[in-house]
Amino acid sequence: MTALPAGSARRPRPPRPGGALIAFEGGEGSGKSTQARLLAEALRAAGRQVLVTHEPGATWVGEGIRQLLLHHDEPLAARAEALLFAADRAQHVQTVLRPALAAGAVVLTDRYVDSSLAYQGGGRELTVGQVRALSRWATEDLRPDLTVLLDLPAGDGLARARGRGAADAMECESLAFHERVRAAFRALAGEDPDRYLVLDAARPATDIAAAVRARVERLLALRPDRPADQQGAGAGDVTDGAGAGDDAATDGGRPA
Ligand code: TYD
Helix, strand or coil: CCCCCCCCCCCCCCCCCCCEEEEEEECCCCCHHHHHHHHHHHHHHCCCCEEEEECCCCCHHHHHHHHHHHCCCCCCCHHHHHHHHHHHHHHHHHHHHHHHHHCCCEEEEECCHHHHHHHHHHHCCCCHHHHHHHHHHHHCCCCCCEEEEEECCHHHHHHHHHCCCCCCCCCCCCHHHHHHHHHHHHHHHHHCHHHEEEEECCCCHHHHHHHHHHHHHHHHHCCCCCCHHHCCCCHHHCECCECCCCCCCCCCCCCC
16 A cells, blocks of 8 residues: 555545535635535435535534624634634534534535635635644544535625625625635635536526536445435434534524
């Protein structure tokens, strides 16, 4: 066996026993939640156990952190912001993501580590390397099997997002900030194309959903097939957070 350098981004990892982790990423208004929901419907119709969750705010501690992060009047230091997102993620990984994966669910998360790399690393004055090290520690290096990046010009996405209601702290950032975020997402995908699916978020939602489904079907075909009806009692419990740990992740419907 050839030893690969520790921490190599391209180190092949063995298939995850049981489930798969799929992250939806993108800038503001890129349609991640819709696509996660459409994929969940398709996978459930095919008999898969699915958990749909999101960051920040899918756990009891995350709800408070989300409020601090997105609804504050006083300035928030870039390092404090990065640490708060990492804390939200650490709780999410330990109490929601890992239990669901261990139970064999396909876990769809609306934002994950790449959001921190792009927003805190690309958008703010921190470096992607600093934020990556923090994220690896917080997640004990739990990485997605696939990341779907919904790519959209920053101005178009912001217009969509701001049209939905009162802007949160991140939506109030400048267009230049959101352009840096977009560039950072695209750079991450470019570094590891096998683990990303980059799609034009301006395409009709049904076209995007079909492309996502096709790619995920390929991914899951390489894994042990564990449809819910072939598993032991309680297999269907791991949906939308119920039974996935101490904290309940919600399916869509995030607080503002
Ligand atoms: P949210 O209301 O969940 O909406 P959406 O995901 O649809 O944009 O907003 C979360 C905000 O937090 C969003 O602007 C991206 C930002 N964010 C970060 O800056 N870093 C992170 O690590 C995560 C998970 C989110």
